[in-house]
Amino acid sequence: MKFTRTANANWKGTGMDGAGTISTQSTTLNKAQLSFKTRFADGVGTNPEELIAAAHSGCFTMQLSFLLSEQGFTPEDLNTEAQVTFEDGTITKIHLKLEASVPGISEQDFQDTATKAKEVCPVSKLLKAAEITLSAVLL
Template sequence: MSLLRNATAHWYGRGSDGLGQLDTGSAVLQHTPYSYTTRFAEGVGTNPEELIAAAHAGCLSMKLAFNLQVAGYTATHINTRCEVAMREGMVTESALTVEALVPGLSPERFQELVADAQQNCAVSKLLNAAIRCEATLLPSVVA
């Protein structure tokens, strides 16, 4: 099965004082603001690292739920927190903390299933993936 998902970033102005908006194909994000302030200080809006953290936490939780299902268990709840560290302009770490209530599951088996989820969720794999980028410079109008 092949799925395509999409998001679009719009940026206006310079890096340090410009403004951007994010839109997703599902319309969950519509004209969601992001800027230098939301990324490197405390502004209103989101930032790429926060979105990566949300994606990683969500992906790991879902992969763990599938792992539990295959192993014959059902979680009452799974809470996953992800903190993405950024140093010198690079994402350097994605730290996941998982808390789950799974009736009948041993702590050892839980750790095995979490380790598999961490290694095999799509976002974990993406963070180690090759990246493709195509770029087109549009002609500017000379006045």
């Protein structure tokens, strides 16, 4: 399977005083605000780090559900928070914080499967330059 997805960012003005928008092909994001404040302070809108966190948490969680299904488990709930750390002009770390309810799975099988999902999810592969860690809690 091969496909291409697109997003568009538009910016007007300087880095600190300017503003922009970001839109996605699906229009889920449609001219969402982008600015210095939304990236480095508090403001209404989004930022690249938040979008990376959304992409990574979504990809990892879907990958995990596929791997669990292949093993015969049906997850009741998979909830993943991706914490993207931006430090001195670089994204230095991503921590995936997973809480899951998967009936019938052992703790060891759950940990092994979650770790494999982190390693093989396409966004994890893309982001290998950053340190990506995982803490997984089976409820």
